[in-house]
Amino acid sequence: MTILAWKDTLKKVKEILEKAPIGYCLDYEIPADKSIKEALITVTGKTFIAKAKISKIAPYQNEKNVLKKKKDKLKTLITIEKIEEIQDDIVNYEEVSGGSVDKVLSFAVIVKKEEAKIELPDHMEGKLNSEVKSLIRQVEKDGNSLPVKIAEQLTAAKKHYGIGEKDFEKLIKATLEKYKETGVDPYEAVGIVGAQSIGEPGTQMTMRTFHFAGVAEMDVTLGLPRLIEIVDARKTPSTPSMTIFLTEKARGDEDRAVSLARSIESTTLLDVADIEVNTTEGYVLILLDKQKMQERGLKREEIMPKLKKIRMQKTVISEEENKIRLSQEEPSYKKIYQLYENLKTFQVKGLDGIKRAIVKFDQKAKEWVIYTQGSNLAGVMELKDVDYARTKTNDIIEISQVLGVEAAREAIIEESTSTLHNAGLNTDIRHLMLVSDMMTFSGNVEAIGRHGISGKKASVLARAAFEITSKHLLNAGLIGEVDKLNGVAENIIVGQPITLGTGAVKLSYRREE
């Protein structure tokens, strides 16, 4: 169902709310469309605050007893039957025709975006082998616990070697003992061990950023710079990139993959045209380059409706062959220049942020995969033909915004292990898991270091020992902070045994009664 939408002032919306049902005059030409029965009004350009039932859209002919959006230059009269206040985000809607809604001088015809029906995934535990399940339950009965992976290996071994019940019980007992032994001891300094385990092999990593690594013709930051980027939780990685997988129907079809790759590549006006500025007569001329347009798979007819959305008021657009002339109603040097600046970065095609997209055939999986330079996870996941469940980006912050902290934790582990593996280093994954657990502990992705978790330690002395000593001590003095001396660094400072290993254990004597 199509809906009419426009931007208005809060005052006007309140007036309509008061006086409805009433006719309302707008200052733009809206083609009469009988299928439109609803209208949404926004004030901020971010949320719709009013929903109106409308019965007629007609040209304005000086009717009386109607509300007016403006004093003059009115063009359309719409008859509002009923109006109510609502709260709905603009992002929930898609534009069908007309301009963009967040512009005062325009209207748009919109439809509500399709929404995915939220279904919950299946329980992973439910899918386990019944033998594995019963083994875990049996072990738990005695107050022990066994990881799923070991339980699986045990049952597999039982089958493979034909172990009898009695021997199997002995095997379980021995496994449990070994498992307990391998656990980390209480008050073991896992953080230090982790830091050493990543740091030591890290010294052998390349300091240089390699280009054209990984995927052909694609820049990917690797080695130490990438590792630093990950633990620093940078807002955007230096070489963001995405791996886009296609749905079952599309993954075998090269043409579909190529056309999808082309459609997401962001193309600016400057990529396909030359822009000339004429300041004396006050207009901007866009000279379209046919060849470049063909290369990008762009048609002239596609550019025109997009240009109407330009965020400049009172722009007059006229077309000539291969030329588009844009001028202002009241041209001034400043305005023309502003228009030129806007046009230079004007996006005519594609998704924000995606600079390049190439298609490659994955020999192993036998499917076409799209690799991109630049990342826009939310945008790509919405597209048709894209298998959103497998689509990935290397931008960890973006993952945390689109898929949540847990996915970000997963991404940190994945990215850091693959960076280390690419350099030929084998760091135990448990260290990297600890790092990513710490980085996502607070529910946000936080850096390791001054601005992240080290800067948020509870103890003043520990913070002061890390960096900017005087600042921390001064602040602590000002607000009267108390240090409970629970950590390691602060106890070294005051000269006490540290709370690690045996130092953390206190002996107490319980008298037998």
Place this chain on the structure above:
Amino acid sequence: MAKYNILMHEMVPEHWLVPVKEEEKILKSLGVTKGQLPKIRRTDPVIKTLEKAPGIGEIVPGRIIEIVRKSRTRGIAKIYRTVIGE
């Protein structure tokens, strides 16, 4: 929201809302308080999506979310996060 269901994404582990009745049992077995558990923001995309799933409704701060991860070391690992406001 969107045309996709992020709960089905490969990188998103299972998230389950723990019934209030079971909270105490879990905290006791772990020997921690709610405040000591890792956190998850109420505005986290997964929480927002979970709220839209049938039969769950609003998730207020203080509730516990059970997360079932596909672990590379354990096979399946269960962890818990406390929901926090902002």
